[in-house]
Amino acid sequence: MKQGAKKPGRLWTGLLMGIYLALLSHLVFFSKSFGRDTVRTRYNLELFKTIGNFIKYREQVRPELFYMNIYGNMAAFMPLGLLLPLVLPKAGRLSGTLFSGLLVSVFIEAVQFICKVGSLDVDDVVLNVLGTLLGWMLYRIGRHIQERF
Template sequence: MIKNTTKRQKLGWVIFIFYLIFLAYFLFFSDYFGRGSHAQAEYAYNLTPFKEIRRFIVYRHVVGWESFLLNIVGNIVGFMPCGFFLPVISRRSRRWFNTVLLSFLFSLCIETIQLVFKVGSFDVDDMILNTLGGILGYILYKIIQHIRVRVRRKKRAKAETSVLH
């Protein structure tokens, strides 16, 4: 790690690495998601934006709520830690555009690995939902940072007030 990293950044790196391991397991190895060690003979992919999102929303009663939540909400929530921890571990990612771009590129890498190794399916809708998750994670980071700054200012003001009295 870089010499000038703070304790918060180091902890962020540790948590981020565990997140990546957890994500890799569920995306590439989990039997629950039908990944396992076997490659698919017939590979499915989707290059039409919003096709699968629309299908899961319209037919949510047919495909079931579990599939709906797993595919739509799961892709968003699964990438929220990415958008949250990137600004923690990297000063450059504190700019929203960098975090959004890195979230998209990370999702593109995952989808490309799925395409090459025929694990899961390459889906442009997954990239859209994953990027949205990265954006929501970044927004959560900004909200928490705003709260931290306000609390710190209140403590400082309270300490200064008590010193004066």
């Protein structure tokens, strides 16, 4: 392979990252199944308020709402933590990956608030960054396994 040429695997990983970001954008900005077709201007800037309420009132809340809010936010950002180190190895350190997850999450929350599609919630940012961390941990486990074999 010529010097400076991209590895074929990185090209496919970059394509996969693009598809993931397009799907994430659709989900958080346009998906009618998540109420993105209604205009809302709700916000929560109190750390752990939404998470605490979902846990406290989980018996009164529909189970799918509970799981979607708590686990869905984490699951939505796990691919970012997994793919980012593969696409941008220099940004693949834990700090760079978490910072990227934080930036993407804050951007999404701000756009949702400004465009009134969804709600701005600091707890979503916490859960998204946690999902990014879990994805990065899967990346590290995969790297460890790859290095052993």
